[in-house]
Amino acid sequence: MSDISRRSVLKGASGSLAALAFAGVATDRQVAYAASRSVFTKGTTLANVATPKASSGYARLTAGPGWALVVRDELVAAKPNRDDTRKALASIVQFTDLHMIDAQSPVRFEWLSTVNGSAFRPQEPLGSHGGAQLVKRINDLAKGPFSGRVFDCVVSTGDNTDNHESVELDWFLAVMNGGTIRQNTGAATEWEGVATGGDEQFYNVSDDAVRDRYKEAGFPTVPGFFARAVAPHRSHGLKTPWFSVFGNHDDSMSGVLPSDWAAVAKLYTSDKKFMGFKASTSNTQLRRAYTGASRTLPQTSSMTTRSVTPDARRAPFTPVEYMKAHLPSGGHGFTEENVATGRGYYAFRIADGVTGIAMDSTNRAGWTEGSLGDEQFRWLQRRLEAGSSRFFDVWGAEQKRQVDDELFVLFSHHTSESMNNLLLDPGKPEIRHGGLEVVNTLKRFPNVIAWVNGHTHVNSITARRHRDPERSFWEINTASHVDFPQLARIIEVCDNADGTLSLFTTLVESAAPYQASYSDGSQAALASLYRELSYNDINAEREGLGTPADRNTELLLPNPLH
Numbered sequence: 001m002s003d004i005s006r007r008s009v010l011k012g013a014s015g016s017l018a019a020l021a022f023a024g025v026a027t028d029r030q031v032a033y034a035a036s037r038s039v040f041t042k043g044t045t046l047a048n049v050a051t052p053k054a055s056s057g058y059a060r061l062t063a064g065p066g067w068a069l070v071v072r073d074e075l076v077a078a079k080p081n082r083d084d085t086r087k088a089l090a091s092i093v094q095f096t097d098l099h100m101i102d103a104q105s106p107v108r109f110e111w112l113s114t115v116n117g118s119a120f121r122p123q124e125p126l127g128s129h130g131g132a133q134l135v136k137r138i139n140d141l142a143k144g145p146f147s148g149r150v151f152d153c154v155v156s157t158g159d160n161t162d163n164h165e166s167v168e169l170d171w172f173l174a175v176m177n178g179g180t181i182r183q184n185t186g187a188a189t190e191w192e193g194v195a196t197g198g199d200e201q202f203y204n205v206s207d208d209a210v211r212d213r214y215k216e217a218g219f220p221t222v223p224g225f226f227a228r229a230v231a232p233h234r235s236h237g238l239k240t241p242w243f244s245v246f247g248n249h250d251d252s253m254s255g256v257l258p259s260d261w262a263a264v265a266k267l268y269t270s271d272k273k274f275m276g277f278k279a280s281t282s283n284t285q286l287r288r289a290y291t292g293a294s295r296t297l298p299q300t301s302s303m304t305t306r307s308v309t310p311d312a313r314r315a316p317f318t319p320v321e322y323m324k325a326h327l328p329s330g331g332h333g334f335t336e337e338n339v340a341t342g343r344g345y346y347a348f349r350i351a352d353g354v355t356g357i358a359m360d361s362t363n364r365a366g367w368t369e370g371s372l373g374d375e376q377f378r379w380l381q382r383r384l385e386a387g388s389s390r391f392f393d394v395w396g397a398e399q400k401r402q403v404d405d406e407l408f409v410l411f412s413h414h415t416s417e418s419m420n421n422l423l424l425d426p427g428k429p430e431i432r433h434g435g436l437e438v439v440n441t442l443k444r445f446p447n448v449i450a451w452v453n454g455h456t457h458v459n460s461i462t463a464r465r466h467r468d469p470e471r472s473f474w475e476i477n478t479a480s481h482v483d484f485p486q487l488a489r490i491i492e493v494c495d496n497a498d499g500t501l502s503l504f505t506t507l508v509e510s511a512a513p514y515q516a517s518y519s520d521g522s523q524a525a526l527a528s529l530y531r532e533l534s535y536n537d538i539n540a541e542r543e544g545l546g547t548p549a550d551r552n553t554e555l556l557l558p559n560p561l562h
Contacts, residue, residue, distance in 0.1 A: 030068035034552070037083055039148040041066065043141050045507045046552055050485065050514050050531060058218030058536050061514045061528075067507070070549045074463040075472045075557045076500050085497035088147030090351040092409065092491040093138055093240065095156040096454030097480030099249065100171040101127050104186050104193040105163055106273040106308055107264055109254055110202060112290050117539030118483075119254075119290070120194065122203040122214060125229040126530035127482060128183045131175040132235035133510035133527035134481060134488060139239050140511060144492040146504040146554075151240040151490075152351045155358070157454040158247020158413025159480070163254055165268065167313035169325055177329045178237020184230035186309035191226040192273075217538050220518060222529075228521035243333040243358060244326055246344045247413035247455065248370065251319060251362040256290055258366030259316060260426075263301045268314045272305035295367060295423075319344055319364070333358050345376050347383050354493060355387060355406045361414040361453075363432065369421035370414035370455075371432040377441075384408060384445045390560075392444040392471070405561050407493065407501075410442070410451040415477050416464075418455055439464055439475075446470040446560035450503060452491065457483050459546030461505065461553060470558045476505060479544040484534040486510065499562045503555040 026034075026046075034046045041047040044066070051064025071078055103124040113120035123130075143150045156176070161168035167185055174181045186192045194202045203214035208221040215221070249255030259265065267274050277283050282298035289297055317325070320342055323334040333346050344360030357380065361370035372380070385391060387406035391399050419435030442448045443466045450473055451464075457480040466472045478489045485507075492504040512527035520526075534540065545551070 026065045026068045031066060034066070034069040037069065038145045039143075040145050043137065043508065044145055044490070045487070045509065046145065050509060050535070052535065058220070061532055061535060063514050067551045068548055069552050069554060071554045071556070072461070072463070072549060073556050075465065075469055075474075078556055079496065079498045079500060082496040082498055082500070082502065086147070086502065087495045087497060088144070088149035088492060089407065089495055090354040090409070090493040091144040091147060091149040091151050092350060092493070093151055093154040094411075094452055094478055094489045094491060095134065095154060095481065096413075096478050096488075097159040097247070097457060097482055098131050098156065098172065098175070099127060099159055099162045099480065099482035100131065100168040100175070101162040101482075102165050102168050102185050102314060103195070104184075104191065104308070105165060105314055106267045106270060107163060107253060109274075109286075109290060110194045111276055112287055113201070113539055115287055115291050117537065117541065120202060120539070121482065121534065122205065122219065122537055123482075123530045123533035125183060125193070125195075125226065126526050126533075128171050128175055128181045128235070129233060129523050129526040130481065130486065130510055130512070130530040131172075132181070132233065132523055133512040135175060135235055135238055137508055137511040138488070139236065141490075141508065142239070144490050144504065145506050147492045147494055149492065153356070154238055154240050154242040155356065155411050155452070156242065156244055157411050157452065157478075158245045158362075159249040159255065159454065160244065160247065162249050164250050164252065164259070164316050164322075165314045166317050166321075167311070169317055169322065170313070173325065173329065175235045176238055176242055178235055180232050180234050182230060182232045185311045185314060191230070192308045196226070214538060217536075219536065222518045224519070228526060231521060233523045243348060243356065243411075245333075245358050245411055245413055246319065246322070246360045246362045248362050248368055250322060251364065252366045253316070254290075256366075256368050257297065261297055263297075263299070263303075265316070267305075268316055269310055269312050271307055271310040273308045275304040275306055278302045278304055292368060343376070345379065350409065353406055355408055357383060357408060357410045359410060359412040361412040361419055363421045363423060364425040364427055365421070365423040367421055367423070370412075370419045371421050371434050372419070372438060373425060373428060373432060374430040377433045377438075381441060384448065388445050388447045390446060394444070405447060407561070408445070408448045409491075409493070410448065412451070412453045414455045415453045416451070416475060442473060443471045448473045449493070449501060449557060449560075450474045450476055450491070452476045452478070454478055454480065457541070458543050459487070459507070459550040461550045461555065470560050472557060474503060474555045474557065476503075476555075478507075479546070481510075482534070483540055483544055484531070484537070485544055486531050486534055495559060499559055501557050501559045503557070505551075505553045505555065507551050
């Protein structure tokens with residue numbers, strides 16, 4: 001059977017098949033094609049995908065047809081019979097943007113949700129349930145669907161917390177390592193978030209008397225929701241070694257505002273919840289900052305608040321405290337040296353001959369977008385040189401050295417296109433390097449085969465071409481697990497023994513059922529509701545799915561070590 005490639009789809013060569021592929025519908029032919037090339041498809045989006053049962057209004061979800069496998073041959077032509085000679089080199093799972101959210105935090109900006117949907121999500125109280133069920137899915141799969149290779153590692157590419165609170169970090173570590181979680185702060189017996197305040201702007205999920213804009217859109221009333229959401233539940237923890245990467249939400253207020261903004265930061269552990277400034281001009285200024293239109297913060301301290309139960313666990317952590325919290329369970333990439341130096345980047349062994357590089361793309365100056373500091377940028381080049389017998393200097397001259405070659409897979413939170421924040425870090429005023437400069441630097445090293453990232457909450461895979469095909473690589477961006485479609489990605493690195501490599505990228509959902517009873521308080525049922533609410537969120541973007549060429553793919557590239 002011939003390959004169904006992105007090129008043929010783009011040219012329209014497949015007719016109705018192409019139209020179906022871009023609509024995300026897998027035909028019987030495509031399902032059979034993926035099955036014929038894989039070890040298994042069950043439990044992945046090759047087999048089934050969460051699909052709405054209604055075409056409009058609030059929709060419950062069901063198991064729909066899986067997504068096609070799309071062969072991407074922009075960097076090198078696909079050769080026949082490669083499945084017969086394929087050898088697995090590494091099997092990697094990417095988690096990204098889990099966003100463990102303290103939905104009752106005094107320092108949140110829900111009232112800005114009409115201009116930035118991430119300020120309030122109806123599914124927020126159920127994030128740890130969804131995360132634990134994602135861990136269950138990976139444990140159940142245990143290996144890659146195309147190579148059958150047992151997972152070498154899981155890498156969580158940032159925004160593991162939402163508001164860099166200590167309690168959110170505790171929940172994240174419990175989800176990943178295993179442990180009992182009670183996703184609640186403040187009052188022990190009363191939910192104090194905006195979802196119980198009677199404000200019609202927010203989803204008052206358990207109160208049918210409040211006809212909020214979510215109920216008007218068809219959202220159900222779920223009596224007893226909060227009692228079930230905050231009940232203790234357990235994650236069994238990953239059975240695979242895992243690594244942690246910084247995201248902007250792990251380093252700044254709400255992932256946007258500088259952590260040292262004293263006017264509001266002092267409220268984290270207080271008994272007052274921030275509800276806006278008293279002056280409308282200050283609110284307008286904050287709105288512009290929160291949406292990225294400005295990097296100027298209001299200076300006034302005259303604000304509107306309401307009373308909440310204080311909780312010391314909400315104290316924001318520093319980057320060093322973030323890394324230190326990982327050490328008792330093995331570090332997950334971070335070491336005592338990272339803690340001592342404050343450096344949030346490191347290299348790690350994925351498999352024999354395959355090295356991972358975790359970059360810290362956050363900017364300690366704050367704001368959403370990222371970049372690399374000069375010290376890290378120079379370290380990155382040195383580390384790539386150390387594992388490359390052949391590379392090119394900044395002038396384009398080929399350099400050769402007697403070293404053992406490694407294939408490199410890089411990980412960061414930000415994408416190359418979102419690394420445009422070149423503000424100086426106030427704690428370390430060094431020049432910063434943006435995404436385009438990083439891309440051009442990586443093209444100097446043929447042994448770099450992929451850059452894996454998150455941040456955008458959108459599936460997107462981009463061929464980063466160089467005129468010398470061996471100096472090209474793939475940038476693999478995966479949607480979040482807080483917003484629909486709530487995915488993780490398996491990446492299998494395979495040597496085809498024909499001068500090419502294949503990177504198989506397969507998306508997976510959590511193990512939660514596609515639909516469950518609203519009265520069911522089990523972790524699986526609440527994780528199912530977590531997914532359902534995320535699909536129906538009236539403020540959600542609808543771009544997260546990407547195109548079929550951004551989902552389940554085989555990414556071909558020349559083998560630089562051939």
